[in-house]
Amino acid sequence: MIALAARLAFENLFAPETRRVFWKVLGLTLLALAVLWFALRGAFNSFVLPWLQGFMPSTADWTGWLTLFLAIFAGIALALVMALLISPVTALIAGLFLDDVAEVVEKRDYPSDSPGTAMPVASAMKSSVRFLGVVIVGNIVALLLLFIPGVNLVAFFLVNGYLLGREFFEFAAMRFCSPDEAREFRVKHAFTVFLAGLVIAAFLAIPLLNLLTPLFAAGMMVHLHKLISHKETSVQVRRS
Numbered sequence: 001m002i003a004l005a006a007r008l009a010f011e012n013l014f015a016p017e018t019r020r021v022f023w024k025v026l027g028l029t030l031l032a033l034a035v036l037w038f039a040l041r042g043a044f045n046s047f048v049l050p051w052l053q054g055f056m057p058s059t060a061d062w063t064g065w066l067t068l069f070l071a072i073f074a075g076i077a078l079a080l081v082m083a084l085l086i087s088p089v090t091a092l093i094a095g096l097f098l099d100d101v102a103e104v105v106e107k108r109d110y111p112s113d114s115p116g117t118a119m120p121v122a123s124a125m126k127s128s129v130r131f132l133g134v135v136i137v138g139n140i141v142a143l144l145l146l147f148i149p150g151v152n153l154v155a156f157f158l159v160n161g162y163l164l165g166r167e168f169f170e171f172a173a174m175r176f177c178s179p180d181e182a183r184e185f186r187v188k189h190a191f192t193v194f195l196a197g198l199v200i201a202a203f204l205a206i207p208l209l210n211l212l213t214p215l216f217a218a219g220m221m222v223h224l225h226k227l228i229s230h231k232e233t234s235v236q237v238r239r240s
Helices: 002-012 016-053 062-109 121-144 152-174 179-188 190-204 209-239
Strands: none
Touching: 002 062, 002 190, 002 209, 016 062, 016 209, 062 121, 062 152, 062 209, 121 152, 152 179, 152 190, 152 209, 179 190, 190 209
């Protein structure tokens, strides 16, 4: 089921409907990064640079060169910060469009099933922030274990596999049931969900492609939830 769900989710990334979601996410991400760029740059020029210049003798010839060096260094540092922010900002914004991806999957691949119910805007924003927190916490834990030989890479996959699997499977399940029921369903199939989370963690580890992680993960877990639900329904029908 996991391999099938992953394959279907990857194919879904190239569907026209999913591409429209991706372009919306990309456009909003670039807009958010541009706003952050000007805000951080303005804050540095207005507060940090004048503070540093206050320690320099105003008559020294080298002051101008040092100011120029600080400006160049700040520009490079800001560019690095923005590069690090691309993934979490994309995750935050993409979290607002997960229901769009789920609806595409349900309409394309499960047209005979009853469609799920999209989360309210407030819940979607909460879920988006929670996903961002999961990514940050998971990578902080993995970073802390980075210098332990034989543990670092394994820690990255185990931590992210568990957290990502949990969050996205419960998201898929909550389109059809309450949060408590979604949590119980996830716990019931915890090992399968964890293995699926490892696939998402592997996707997350691929540069550039990892920007699509929220869209891929949402599609994969919708498929996995559907496959598990159909299997349980078939078993119950045979028993009855």
